[in-house]
Amino acid sequence: MKALIGKKIGMTMIYKEGVAVPVTVVKAGPCVVVQKKTVENDGYNAIQIGFEDVKEKHVNKPMQGHFKKAGVKPTRYLKEVRVDNVDEYEIGQVLDVSIFEEGEMVDVSGRTKGKGYQGTVKRWNFGGHDKTHGTKYPRHGSTGMHTYPGKVLKGTKMAGHMGNVNRTILNLEVVKVDKDNSLLVLKGALPGAKNSIVYVRSAVRGGK
Amino acid sequence: MDQLIRAVEMPYKKEWPKLAIGDHVKVLTAVIEGGKEREQLFEGYVIAMSGSAGGRTFTVRKISHNGIGVEKIFPFSCPTVKDIKVVGHGKVRRAKLYYIRNLKGKKARIKEKRETKK
Numbered sequence: 001m002k003a004l005i006g007k008k009i010g011m012t013m014i015y016k017e018g019v020a021v022p023v024t025v026v027k028a029g030p031c032v033v034v035q036k037k038t039v040e041n042d043g044y045n046a047i048q049i050g051f052e053d054v055k056e057k058h059v060n061k062p063m064q065g066h067f068k069k070a071g072v073k074p075t076r077y078l079k080e081v082r083v084d085n086v087d088e089y090e091i092g093q094v095l096d097v098s099i100f101e102e103g104e105m106v107d108v109s110g111r112t113k114g115k116g117y118q119g120t121v122k123r124w125n126f127g128g129h130d131k132t133h134g135t136k137y138p139r140h141g142s143t144g145m146h147t148y149p150g151k152v153l154k155g156t157k158m159a160g161h162m163g164n165v166n167r168t169i170l171n172l173e174v175v176k177v178d179k180d181n182s183l184l185v186l187k188g189a190l191p192g193a194k195n196s197i198v199y200v201r202s203a204v205r206g207g208k
Numbered sequence: 209m210d211q212l213i214r215a216v217e218m219p220y221k222k223e224w225p226k227l228a229i230g231d232h233v234k235v236l237t238a239v240i241e242g243g244k245e246r247e248q249l250f251e252g253y254v255i256a257m258s259g260s261a262g263g264r265t266f267t268v269r270k271i272s273h274n275g276i277g278v279e280k281i282f283p284f285s286c287p288t289v290k291d292i293k294v295v296g297h298g299k300v301r302r303a304k305l306y307y308i309r310n311l312k313g314k315k316a317r318i319k320e321k322r323e324t325k326k
Contacts, residue, residue: 009212012262015220018240018288025216181215 002099003081003201004028005051006184008110010194014175014185023175026108026184028200030096034070034078036086046082047089050075051197077197097182104174105203106184110191114164124157167191171203217262220285227254227266229305230298230318235268235282236291247290250280253298253318255305259283269308271316277309297321 006028013020035048052075056064059074067074070091083089100106120126120140129138140159144152169190176185190198227233231254239248252270259265264284272278282289298318308316 010210012213012217013283014216014262015285015287018238018286020283020286023216025213027212176216178215181212183212183216185216 001082001084001201001204003049003079003199004031004095004097004099004184005049005077005079006198006200007052008190008192008194008196008198009183011189016175021175021187022189023185023187024190026186026190026198026200027182028097028100028184029182030094032072032075033089033091033093033095034067034072034075036089036091037080038086044082045084045086046080047086048078048080049095050078052076079199081201096179097177097184098179100174100177100184100200100202102174102177105171105206106174106186106200107168107170107203107205108172108186108190108198108200109166109168110196110198112163112165112167112191113193115162117160118162119159120157123159123162126157170205214261217285220262220287222285222289224284224292225294227257227292227294228297229254229257229303230300230321232295232298232318232320233268234291234293234295235280235289236293237282238288238290251295252278252280253305253308255279255308256303269305275312277316 006026009025009027011022011024013022015021029051031049031051033047034050037044037046037048039045050072053073054076056074059067064074072092115122121128126140129135129141131138140157143156143158169188173187174184175187177183178185184200192198233252233254235250237248237250238245250268250270252268254266255269256267257264262285265281266284267279267281269277269279297320299321300318305318308318
């Protein structure tokens with residue numbers, strides 16, 4: 001699987017054959033291969049990639065050793081990517097946006113914006129109730145039945161904390177690859193705020 | 209950060225005459241119909257501008273046949289916008305001329321700004 005760690009830059013629109021396309025700009029990579037995991041050693045095949053260089057003093061001792069072993073500069077973010085064949089990669093190899101092509105489908109994971117404690121209208125798209133005309137409790141309606149089941153079923157939609165969870169958006173089209181600025185231009189919106197870390201991988205389901 | 213977004217928008221940027229609210233403009237757009245491309249002219253007043261940078265748009269309002277008001281929103285960077293011509297500048301005091309939607313006939317006109325002679 002092809003994958004990169006990146007930063008969400010923001011949204012804009014570009015034109016394709018006279019039609020406006022809403023796009024998100026992601027500064028993806030360059031990512032460095034820090035570790036290789038093999039079936040013999042670890043039970044599965046994967047590479048560990050790092051993104052965004054940091055000073056060595058900002059990395060704790062165990063991690064310093066980890067980077068030193070690989071002989072690469074310490075990075076702020078690390079992520080494991082499952083691959084079929086580890087031999088295609090070398091430790092210290094730099095992966096950039098050119099691993100993706102225009103027109104390709106990708107999945108993007110990120111942490112959504114935290115919304116705090118939200119009511120059912122915003123959190124679950126409930127209709128809401130009259131605020132006046134004699135209503136006593138203008139909140140959500142019933143949360144369950146009667147003596148049977150005699151409890152509120154698990155997973156019932158109620159008010160609570162919203163956002164600040166990991167989400168993956170499947171099958172986003174790569175509209176453009178800008179190698180000079182190491183940018184990926186993806187069609188549609190991504191989870192998270194500007195400058196938040198996103199993980200871009202080739203589409204695992206469907207896609208082109 | 210913004211510069212990176214600008215880098216993506218750059219290829220679509222176009223140079224147009226500076227528009228102001230209340231301007232009388234002629235906008236030439238390409239229309240693709242049945243595989244054929246033809247040009248269409250839309251003439252009216254600029255009643256609003258919104259957005260920023262690559263997403264900036266302007267709204268043109270004209271009075272069509274039988275006094276029906278027609279508005280079109282054009283993105284500045286849209287490739288189908290072929291030409292923007294400023295015919296005259298309007299004398300207006302607002303950034304958004306939405307009030308003009310409620311006016312009819314002679315009242316729905318915008319007074320033209322006379323150029324001061326030097």
